[in-house]
Amino acid sequence: MELLSPAGSWEALVAAVQNGADAVYLGFGGFNARRTAGNFDGDEFERAVEYCHARGVRVHVTLNTLVKQRELDGFAQAALDAARAGADAAIVQDLGGAQLLRALCPGLKLHMSTQAACCNAQGVRFAAAQGYDRVVLARECSLDEIARCAKVGVEIETFVHGALCVCFSGQCLFSSLVGGRSGNRGLCAQPCRLGYALCDAATGRERARGCLLSPRDIMLVEELPALERAGVRSLKIEGRLKRPEYVAEVTRVYRRALDMLAEHPEKFAPDAGDERALRQIFNRGGFSQAYLDGHFRDCDITDITRPNNMGVRVGKVKSVGGGRLRLKLDMPLDAGDQLSLRSDSDETGFELKQALPAGNAELPMPSGLKLAGGLIGAQVYRAASQVQLERARRSCEGEHVLTRVEVRARLRVGERAQLTLSAAPDAPADIRDISVHCVGDAVSPARRAPLEPTAVEERLARFGGTPLEAADVQVELDAQAFMPVAALNALRRDATQRFIEAVLERRRGCPAPPEVRGLPALPAVVARDAAARRARPLLVVQSRALADAELGDALYWAPAHVDRVSLEHEFAARGPGMIYLRLPNMLGSAELTEIAAFACDHGAELKGCVLTNVSQLGLELPGELVADMNMNAWNSRTVELLRAQGVRRVTGSLELTCAELSEMDLRGLERELIVYGRAELMTLRHCPLNASGGLAHVDCRLCDAGKGLESCELVDRKQAHFPLRRYRGASGCYAQVLNSAPHDLLSRLARLPEFDAARLVFTVEAASERRQLAQRARTALEAWARGEASAMPSPSGATAGHYFRGVD
The missing domain is CATH 3.20.20.380 (Copper homeostasis (CutC) domain)
Structure with missing residues (x-):
């Protein structure tokens, strides 16, 4: 490996x-x-x-x-x-x-x-x-x-x-939508390392507090x-x-x-x-x-007490007095170690100026050392070991990864000096056959002291500062041969450089690509027929509830339980309407196979499927395929790949601006925009509620009893409330953190790039609110189709995401 x-x-x-x-x-x-x-x-x-x-x-x-x-x-x-x-x-x-x-x-x-x-x-x-x-x-x-x-x-x-x-990597929008720094752009601000309160969504009662996402x-x-x-x-x-x-x-x-x-x-x-x-x-x-x-166990995944380096516990404070700090140590400590003293509510630290033995030890009281709750009884942690850091630094000095070479030299009077470096038999297999031969200056007869064999061998074996080491040195040397030391050194350096160059050529990662002018052309596609466009964009509703199909032109059904038995039971009670099955964005192989089989078996009743992960591309799925925003279609090259996989409609990313969306060639596909809904900021494999309570993952049934994650929300230091949702597969639940503010563009449709479908994403909204939002969306779309601006203002507390502001 x-x-x-x-x-x-x-x-x-x-x-x-x-x-x-x-x-x-x-x-x-x-x-x-x-x-x-x-x-x-x-x-x-x-x-x-x-x-x-x-x-x-x-x-x-x-x-x-x-x-x-x-x-x-x-x-x-x-x-x-x-x-x-x-x-x-x-x-x-x-x-x-x-x-x-x-x-x-x-x-x-x-x-x-x-x-x-x-x-x-x-x-x-x-x-x-x-x-x-x-x-x-x-x-x-x-x-x-x-x-x-x-x-x-x-x-x-x-x-x-x-x-x-x-969060599943590449699926996190928390830093982007809340902090303005996108993890998908290499600038994650790590909001997961902050503290949160886990509260009952209905009553506000706090159920846990700490670094619940760390x-x-x-x-x-x-x-x-x-x-x-x-x-x-x-x-x-x-x-x-x-x-x-x-x-x-x-x-x-x-x-x-x-x-x-x-x-x-x-x-x-x-x-x-x-x-x-x-x-x-x-x-x-x-x-x-x-x-x-x-x-x-969910509680094994996180440590809610702190988000940064814990260090190693080494003892506790026994007493203080007389300008002295007395410790009970489990191990000896070294001068230069970084120590941290911690109580339940505070911590302070200092650098140790002297070595201390295991057992009872004392030292002068460090200047300004204070701790809420008092120093006595505080736990002592070593945050950094000076010996370990020095060892690590020494390991980076000099050369420890060496290729052994055989050195063969010929120094005959009247001939030019010759030096051959060959990979030793124990050299790495990929370069074992490399050998270089160099010719230097002429060897002259000695006027005074000739070259000493031992001195020549020692000089030719000097490979300091390079990744080479002499395995064996053999020199053919005339008794009266002479050559300046500088010329001998130059010959060795020349051979060394040539050997390393041969190694680099052998180990080149890939052939140098040819020069190119411009990007490769995308394949031709048939342009969309403008006459075939709908009179107004399709109104799509995304919801867990199949009954919400009546609220829009189409429903993206996002079931909470994705095992086969639950899917069949729920789908059997559906009413009329055009229904797409939205596949969850993260599933194991067996779970994905199960839900894909369900979709195929009900292909006649489903209008199509909504794809949310690369694993769903290439699957045999029925009906029209829609790429959700999780597919991260940020450019026309990705759109072309999706088109080649049978996708008909692409959902715009919430991280792109209107201008950036407009720049993309949609390759003949339709564009869908999410115009309302709480964005899925994170998808988690563990459950924050279970983690805070020390519970196992797969055996939990709290949500089914109405007492679990979905009855809770996370509250941050600014008092923003982030609802929690989950979907359940055969291997247990996947938790989702939703944005504290809904994404609402219904009053700004005229400022958006051209689109063919508008989606409402319903998560925590009550049935009456869902009906009102659907009616508001239908009115706004009809006005947009007539070329009229919406007269409805966005509700307070809503966000437009990055459509108009962009993200780093």
Whole structure:
């Protein structure tokens, strides 16, 4: 299995390489999902690729943000530049951008980013059909799901350590719509790390408080054998925003574990000291194993007490007095350690100026040390270990990843000096046949002291500052031979440079793509017949309630229970109307198979299906296909891909402005806009209510009893109220956080780009409110069709999203 480490800066890249990474992933240009990391541009990127390839490490470049229509040229140029620099693979979120990259850089391996939210085998099959070489699975996948995905035949990459997004990646709009910084554009403001109150929606009674959306980091070092059996190809460490010492320590630990697994699989047991090192370098209230076990406990996913580094508990405060601080320590501490003293409501910290032994220890009272509730009894945590940080820094100094070479020199009087460097038999297999031969200055007879064999061998073996190491040195040397030291050094440097150049050429990630002028043309499509357009846009209602079909021209049915028995029972009671089945945006393989089979069996009664995830592309589904906003159609290349998959209508993203929507060529498809509704800010695999109560996931039935998540809402520090919803599959519930304010454009239809369908999304509205909104929408659409402006003002508290303001 490949060990893939983060490189958010040059220092982090060196840390990853020198501590045993097989590959690194790094940001290039402005199209990566960590735009606030150091990242790499131009010459530095080329230097990074050369540094890695010279040491046998592959480079995966992240081009994993969504791409607007006007940015396609820049995205294409970034991909071409990365390929020309010799990158090994590109990690891509944007579906259209991936197709563009495949056309321009056919030799560059294409990896589907976790931002594409591929969470099941159907999604992996779609990726394979589209030419992806690897899929980075959603972090919510269970071990069984990972194994199903690996059987498809495409390489599978999974995260094994680091921060865990609480929302399915690529499906989060919280930071964008609430904070104005889009995670899909690499600028997530992490509202998930803030504190919230979980309150009863009807009474306002507080049921829990804390960092309810802040997940623990994951640590899967003990699960490496299981991941290997499941068929995982690459193990990914999260952390492009982490410091180099973190990258060094985590890479070192997983390198040791992987080497142990390879050498003694039957005795595999991670070192306890290594696990302590992982906790010390960074943890958020301990670690979780994410969702690897499908029967996880929700409370294991999050630690609601704090969103940042917990450190490691090392003792407690016994007493204070006489200018002294007396501690009871579980372990010895070192000078330079960063300590944190914590009570139930406060914490304070200081740097330790002296080493302390385990047991009873005391030190001078640090200046200004205060703690609400008093210092006595406070818990002592070590937030940073000076010894660990120094060890990590030392690991990045010098060269620890070396290629052994055999050195052969011929120094005969009257001949030009000759030097050959050949890869040693124990060199990496991909370069084992490399050998370079160099000729230097002439060897002259010695006038005084001839060359000493030992001194020549020692000088020719000096490869300091390079990734080479002499395995064996043999020199043919005449007894009276002489050559200036400078000339001998120059010969060695020339041979070294040529050997490294040969290695770099061998390890070049892909052939340099040809020069191109302009983007590849899209295939011709039949233009839509203007005469065939509707007199007014279609009024679509999205709702759980099948009875709401009477409120609009069509209903997008979004059932709360998506198991086959529940679907059949509910659908049997439907009334008249044009009904589309809206598929949930996140489902496991078995759940998706079940709901797709239901749709096919009822193809005669369904008008079509609404697609919300890449895994639903390529499925056999009945009727008309509509791409929901979750499909992230941000440019005409993505629209063309959707058209080729049978989609008839595309829903505009809530993150694009009217101008940006208008720039897209819809490739003959219809455009749908959401003109009312609370946006789905997050889709969660765990339940915040269960997490706060310590409950298990799959066995919960609180919502069915009317006492669960849907009776609650999250309240933030500004007193904004975010309703909670869920849908339930065979593996349990998926929770959804809705926006605190409804999206309402009914009074601004004339300012929107041309559209063919207008959607009302009903979630928490009562039946009477739904009827009123539907009538208001019908009136507004009829006025719009007559070319009249709506006289109805938007209700107070509503938002227009980014249609008129844009987002970073």
